[in-house]
Amino acid sequence: MLRCHLSRILGERKLKITELSRATGINQNTLYRLYNETATRVDLGVIYTLCRYLDVEVGELFKLPDE
Structure with missing residues:
Protein backbone atom coordinates (compact mmCIF):
# COMPACT_ATOMS: atom_id res chain seq x y z
CA MET A 1 0.00 0.00 0.00
CA LEU A 2 1.18 3.53 -0.74
CA ARG A 3 2.43 5.69 2.10
CA CYS A 4 1.09 9.23 2.27
CA HIS A 5 3.41 11.85 3.73
CA LEU A 6 0.78 14.55 4.21
CA SER A 7 1.18 14.49 8.00
CA ARG A 8 4.95 15.01 7.73
CA ILE A 9 4.59 17.81 5.17
CA LEU A 10 1.94 19.62 7.20
CA LEU A 50 -2.52 19.16 -2.94
CA CYS A 51 0.65 19.00 -5.00
CA ARG A 52 0.06 22.45 -6.48
CA TYR A 53 -0.83 24.07 -3.15
CA LEU A 54 2.00 22.42 -1.19
CA ASP A 55 4.45 22.83 -4.10
CA VAL A 56 5.52 19.18 -3.99
CA GLU A 57 5.79 16.42 -6.56
CA VAL A 58 3.50 13.40 -6.41
CA GLY A 59 6.51 11.30 -5.37
CA GLU A 60 7.05 13.51 -2.34
CA LEU A 61 3.44 13.17 -1.23
CA PHE A 62 3.08 9.43 -1.90
CA LYS A 63 5.76 6.74 -1.67
CA LEU A 64 5.86 3.00 -2.08
CA PRO A 65 6.91 1.38 1.20
CA ASP A 66 10.22 -0.43 1.40
CA GLU A 67 9.49 -4.12 1.63
Whole structure:
Protein backbone atom coordinates (compact mmCIF):
# COMPACT_ATOMS: atom_id res chain seq x y z
CA MET A 1 0.00 0.00 0.00
CA LEU A 2 1.18 3.53 -0.74
CA ARG A 3 2.43 5.69 2.10
CA CYS A 4 1.09 9.23 2.27
CA HIS A 5 3.41 11.85 3.73
CA LEU A 6 0.78 14.55 4.21
CA SER A 7 1.18 14.49 8.00
CA ARG A 8 4.95 15.01 7.73
CA ILE A 9 4.59 17.81 5.17
CA LEU A 10 1.94 19.62 7.20
CA GLY A 11 4.01 19.23 10.38
CA GLU A 12 7.12 20.67 8.74
CA ARG A 13 5.11 23.67 7.50
CA LYS A 14 3.07 24.02 10.69
CA LEU A 15 -0.18 23.81 8.71
CA LYS A 16 -3.43 22.43 10.04
CA ILE A 17 -5.91 20.34 8.13
CA THR A 18 -8.60 22.99 8.60
CA GLU A 19 -6.34 25.63 7.02
CA LEU A 20 -5.48 23.31 4.14
CA SER A 21 -9.15 22.52 3.60
CA ARG A 22 -10.13 26.19 3.50
CA ALA A 23 -7.30 27.10 1.13
CA THR A 24 -7.84 24.22 -1.31
CA GLY A 25 -11.54 23.45 -1.03
CA ILE A 26 -10.76 19.79 -0.30
CA ASN A 27 -13.16 18.16 2.16
CA GLN A 28 -11.69 17.84 5.67
CA ASN A 29 -12.68 14.16 5.89
CA THR A 30 -10.65 13.43 2.76
CA LEU A 31 -7.66 15.24 4.22
CA TYR A 32 -8.00 13.42 7.56
CA ARG A 33 -8.02 10.06 5.75
CA LEU A 34 -4.87 11.01 3.84
CA TYR A 35 -3.25 12.42 6.99
CA ASN A 36 -3.96 9.21 8.95
CA GLU A 37 -3.16 6.98 5.96
CA THR A 38 -6.57 5.32 6.02
CA ALA A 39 -7.68 6.45 2.54
CA THR A 40 -8.26 3.60 0.12
CA ARG A 41 -8.77 5.77 -2.95
CA VAL A 42 -8.14 9.39 -3.81
CA ASP A 43 -9.46 11.45 -6.68
CA LEU A 44 -6.75 12.64 -9.09
CA GLY A 45 -8.06 16.19 -8.73
CA VAL A 46 -7.36 16.05 -4.98
CA ILE A 47 -3.79 14.87 -5.59
CA TYR A 48 -3.28 17.59 -8.19
CA THR A 49 -4.64 20.30 -5.89
CA LEU A 50 -2.52 19.16 -2.94
CA CYS A 51 0.65 19.00 -5.00
CA ARG A 52 0.06 22.45 -6.48
CA TYR A 53 -0.83 24.07 -3.15
CA LEU A 54 2.00 22.42 -1.19
CA ASP A 55 4.45 22.83 -4.10
CA VAL A 56 5.52 19.18 -3.99
CA GLU A 57 5.79 16.42 -6.56
CA VAL A 58 3.50 13.40 -6.41
CA GLY A 59 6.51 11.30 -5.37
CA GLU A 60 7.05 13.51 -2.34
CA LEU A 61 3.44 13.17 -1.23
CA PHE A 62 3.08 9.43 -1.90
CA LYS A 63 5.76 6.74 -1.67
CA LEU A 64 5.86 3.00 -2.08
CA PRO A 65 6.91 1.38 1.20
CA ASP A 66 10.22 -0.43 1.40
CA GLU A 67 9.49 -4.12 1.63
